[in-house]
Amino acid sequence: MNLLTPNYEKEFRHEKIIRVWISFLIILIIVAATGLVFMLPSYFALALSKDDILRRLQAEEKVFEKKEFKSLEEKITSLNEKIFTFEKSEKRRHDFAPLLNKIAINTVSGISLTLITLSKNEQGLFTFSVTGETDARDNLLKYIDRLRAVKEFSSINSPVANLLKENKASFSLEIKINPEAYKYESVK
C-alpha cells in the first residue's frame, strides 16, 4: 500500500535515484582512494630504489672497465683468429711421402728410376714426371698398370715412344695426382 500522494511519488523516486548515484560515487571514491593508497608504497619504493639501482649500474660499469676485459677480449679474438688460420692451414696440408712411396714400391724388377720431378700447374694441381730405364717393354707395361691402380693418381700418361724398343729402353711417364690426395690451395 502506497501512502504517498501521486505528486510526491515522482519527487520521491527522483530523490531515490540521486541517493543511489551518491552511494555509487562514494563507492567509486573509496575504491579509487584504496587504489591510490596501495599504489603509493610502490611509487615510493620504486622512486627510492631507482637511484640505488643507477648507482649500482655505475659501480658495475666502473668495475668492468677496471678489470681490463678489453685486453682479454683482444687476446681471445687474436687467439680465435690464430685457431681459424691454423685449422685452415691444416686442411690445406697434404702428405707427400705416401705419394713418393707409391711410385717407388710399385716398380717391378728390371725398372730403375732416374728422375722424379714434382711440379704444379696454375690451378694448383700436381704432376709427377718420372723418367727411368727398363730392361723389357713388358716390365714397363706392368709398372704402368700398377701405377694406374693407385687411387692417389688420377691418370698416367705414357708416350708411345716409351714402347718403341722391346729391351733396354728409356721411358718417361707423366703421373697426374688426384687433387683430393695432393693439391695446393692458395689463400683466398
Added chain:
Amino acid sequence: MNLLNNKKPFWALAAGFTILAILGALIWFTYGKIQQASAVSAEAEGKIALLEKKEREFSLAESNLKDFGPEIDLLDGAFLSEGTFVDFLRLLESLAKKTGVKFSAQNAKLPQSDKEIASLNFEITGNFRGVADFFALLDKIPYAGIVDSAIISPKADGQKRTGVITARINYIIFNFKI
C-alpha cells in the same frame, strides 16, 4: 521540509565527482611515475645483469686461457716468423739427422705482405729409405706446409750409380706471421 528546495544532493554529487576526478588524476599521475621509474629500473637492472653475465663469462674465459696455456703455447709454436725461422731450419736439420740424410738449405723467401707466401728451398742427400723417411717426418712437422716442387735424382759418380739420391725441394710454409 520542502524536498524540492533541497539542494544538498546536487552539491553532494558535485563534490563526489570532483573528489573522484582529483583521485583519478592522482592515480594517473602516480601510475605514470611508477611506470617511468619502473622502466628506468628495469633497464638499469637489465644492464647490470648483462654486465654481470659478461663479467662471469670473461672470468671463465680468463681461467680457460690459463688452463689451456700449454695448448696455446703449442699453437703459437706452430706459427713461424722471421725471428723463429731458424727454429724451422733446426727442426729440418734434426729430421735429417734422425733419418741419416744430409740437409742443406739453399734459399728462403719470407713474405713482406699478407699476399706473399713463405718458402724454403733445400736439398737432401741420402739413400732412398732415408729420403723417404725424411719426407714422412716432414709431413708431420708442426709448421703446416706443402712440398711445392721436388726434383729427385740419383747422385751419379761418373757412370756408376752410388745408390745415393738427391732431392731438391721447395717447401711452402702456410703459417707465417709477418
